Each structure stands twice: as C-alpha cells, then as structure tokens.
Amino acid sequence: MLFNSAPFLFGFLPLALAGFALARQAGWRPAMAFLTLASVVFYAWWNPAYAWPLAVSIAGNFLFGLAIARTRGTPWGGAVLAAGLAANLAFLGIFKYERFFAESVAPLVGLMIEARGLELPLGVSFFTFTQIAYLVDVRRDLARDNDALSYTLFVTFFPHLIAGPIIHHKEMMPQFRQPRRQDGAAENLAAGLSLFAIGLFKKAVIADWVASYVSPGFSAAASGQELSLGAAWTCALAYTVQIYFDFSGYSDMAVGLARLFGIDLPVNFNSPYKAASIIEFWRRWHMTLSRFLRDYLYFPLGGGRCGPVRRHLNLMIVMALGGLWHGAAWTFLAWGCLHGLMLVGNHAWRAVRPAEPGRRELVAGWVLTQVLVIVAWVFFRAPDFGAALIILKGMAGLSGLSGGAVKTAWDGLALALILMAVCALAPNSQQIMRTTGPGLEPVAAPERLARLAWRPSSGWAWTLAALLACSVMTLWRTSEFLYYQF
Incomplete structure (x- = not known):
C-alpha cells in the first residue's frame, strides 16, 4: 500500500x-x-x-x-x-x-x-x-x-x-x-497532517513531475543511443532532484504519520544539497543509514583509530557495502565506491588544509560537491555501465552540443535548476515545522527563517490545504517510491 x-x-x-x-x-x-x-x-x-x-x-x-x-x-x-x-x-x-x-x-x-x-x-x-x-x-x-x-x-x-x-x-x-x-x-493531528501534506506534495507533485524528464534520457542511453550535452544534463539533473524529493517526501510522510499516533521517528534528511563537502553531504542525506553504517560497520572496523591508511580503507569498505545495500548491481557498487573515494579525498584535503574555509572556498566546495553528487547519481540510476558512460560522455560534451537521440527539454532543465536552487536556499520541511518538534532530534534552523515557521494559523491551514488538494489530484497516476525497490 x-x-x-x-x-x-x-x-x-x-x-x-x-x-x-x-x-x-x-x-x-x-x-x-x-x-x-x-x-x-x-x-x-x-x-x-x-x-x-x-x-x-x-x-x-x-x-x-x-x-x-x-x-x-x-x-x-x-x-x-x-x-x-x-x-x-x-x-x-x-x-x-x-x-x-x-x-x-x-x-x-x-x-x-x-x-x-x-x-x-x-x-x-x-x-x-x-x-x-x-x-x-x-x-x-x-x-x-x-x-x-x-x-x-x-x-x-x-x-x-x-x-x-x-x-x-x-x-x-x-x-x-x-x-x-x-x-x-490535537497538536499531534495538526503537526502530523501538516508534515504529511508537505511530504505528499514533494512526492506526488514535484518528484513525479520531474520524473517525466528522467526516463527519456536514461532509456535512450540504455539502448546505446548518444545524448547531447543539454539532454544528458537534463536527465542527470532531473534525477538528482527527483530522488531527493521522492525519498525526502517519503521520510516526511513517515515522520508525520508516526506523529499522528504520538510517536516520533528520527529525522532522515537535513537539506543535503546545501552541503559544501561530501563529508557534510553524508551527514545530511539518509541520516539514519549513515548512522547505521557508522555505528555498526565503520566503528567496528576500527573507524579512524588505526591511522589514516586504515581509516581510508574502512571508508571504502563501508561505502562499497552501502552501495550494494541499495541494490544488487555493479552500478550500485560503483556508486558506493565513488562516494568512498570522494570521502577519502575529502578527509585527505582536510588533513592538509585544516583551516576554516572562507566564503569563496565554501562556494567552490558547494559547486564541486554538487557536481560530484550528480555524476555519482548517474551510476545509481543507470541500468548498466554502458548507459551510465553514454550519459557521462554527453555531460562532458563529447557527444555534441545538440541533436542526439533525445532532444534537449529546456523546460525540464530549467525546472531542475530551479528546484536545485530551492533545495540549496530554502528551509527544509523539518525547519519549517520546528515549532512542533518534528521527529527525534529536530534539525536546527537559522533565526532569519523564523517568519517561515509553521504555526496553527488560517494562512498555514489554507496553504497546506492547497498542497494537499494538488497532491490528491495526482492520485490517478500513483507511482511507487524510488526506495521501495531497495
């Protein structure tokens, strides 16, 4: 169900x-x-x-x-x-x-x-x-x-x-x-239904809408057809947005549903696309999986207590197994190993550059992190290595700037970029609902976002009712959550 x-x-x-x-x-x-x-x-x-x-x-x-x-x-x-x-x-x-x-x-x-x-x-x-x-x-x-x-x-x-x-x-x-x-x-019902409505809108409206720009490119690549620069970036960026809104939407709904019964579940997302490093990304993305891998695999392997070489090896083992946890395919293993290599590189960089980064370094770190995450998502979504390499070749501009098997959907590319900006700049659902204490150990929110916080007001009631109405109107094309396959 x-x-x-x-x-x-x-x-x-x-x-x-x-x-x-x-x-x-x-x-x-x-x-x-x-x-x-x-x-x-x-x-x-x-x-x-x-x-x-x-x-x-x-x-x-x-x-x-x-x-x-x-x-x-x-x-x-x-x-x-x-x-x-x-x-x-x-x-x-x-x-x-x-x-x-x-x-x-x-x-x-x-x-x-x-x-x-x-x-x-x-x-x-x-x-x-x-x-x-x-x-x-x-x-x-x-x-x-x-x-x-x-x-x-x-x-x-x-x-x-x-x-x-x-x-x-x-x-x-x-x-x-x-x-x-x-x-x-009464508070449980109000807070739980509000968070559920936000999560449902993420999944049913945003994620499923963006999904229509994902399949054409990956399907064409799976059949061996080349993709242009625009088409390749459209499907890669669209999938980056889709998987976030799909899975974070599910997690919001899960926390909201539990709250209806007076139960708090742990928070699973904290704006991962705001991360300025891969280390920070994994502290924000699928937080309960990161916690599991750290506490029940990384630490028992020795963690970082056995010197830098052993720590880097432990990171690679943990991330490779984390990739296989997501699916029984070489592409998932490659995704995990890529993130393992990125974490190793991130820790090595911090070892030689321990000083706090300045504003320019943070911006550069954010851009680099997002590009690396997007590239890795290609392996996560592609059915095989051949398809992944075709898309990456297109993203590098090696298959031409235009033409190809799939025409560039400029509206899809613009939509994906806008949604990436929303992920990077807007408060997340846990921060919006922070006055209700959503989930175990709610995430912190800057004071400047206080005016956007949820409150039991008529304005918020109308807003959430509109989100819920938009979501309900999409039920005729109900789709499974991406993480159901895992």
Missing part, C-alpha cells in the same frame, strides 16, 4: 486513526496491539502470500535477541550474536542478491549457478538492518525485549516499515511503552 494512493489516504489511514483512538481508551497496550495489527495489514496489502519473509525475520530475530541477552555474560555470547548476524545476512542475500551472485559473480570464478529469481520482499533491506542493529544493541546491553508484541510493533510500525527511516530499539521502545506525546492529540 502506497502513502500516495487513494486506498491509503481515504481507507486505511482514517480507519487506523479511528481504531487507534478507540483502542487508546482501553489503555496503551491495546493501542499497541491495534497498531501492530494495522501495520501487518498495511504490509500484507501488497501481496499476502509474500508477507511470510517478514514474519520469519521477526520471529527469528526475536528469538536470537532472547538468546543473546541470556548468553551476554558467557563465552557463548559472541557466537550467538555472530549466528544471528549471519542468519540475517543470509536471509538478505537469498532474497536480494541470489540472482546477482548467480548471474554476475559466479561466472567470474567459473561457477554455473541457476538463479531462482525469488520475489523481493518489500522493505527487506530496511527491516533487516533495523533488526541487525537490535541484535548488536542487545549484545552491547543497550536493548532488551522479552515482549513479542512490542518487538513486532517495533519492526512493523507501518510509517517506517517499507523505506525507513532505520530506527533503533532504544529510541522507539520507550515511546511504545509510554508515548511522549500522549496528552496532545
């Missing part, structure tokens, strides 16, 4: 809110039970026959969590954790990487394996990483859960289940046991 679909907006969500309100009157535990049931229905709506992997994952990790807690002080504790992590990685590998291994990796070592082509469960990467973090936290004595109901809700809570944010047990379970915002139902 999609957040931007009529069945969700006019069926599931009103029933979920009404049922939750009724269950809440009987106590918080019945409300938790209802939310769990609603979340299972939400997930199974896609295809009930393929809901079993989620059930198996939850049951297996709950049992592993109990076993790790009981063996924490024994010599067996580490082995039990290792078994749990191996089981999760095997689970993810079977569903997500089996075809990639059989068709792309095995032939490189002389093996012939027939791919089964298993159906990829929705959100498998997100709910698997969420539970891997839980098992590690249990081992570290940061989490413990002996209650199957609360653990099931932790994993299945529908606002975050399909495409994140990636949550931690220690930040969610206190809320599931006793909501932080239990006495502010």
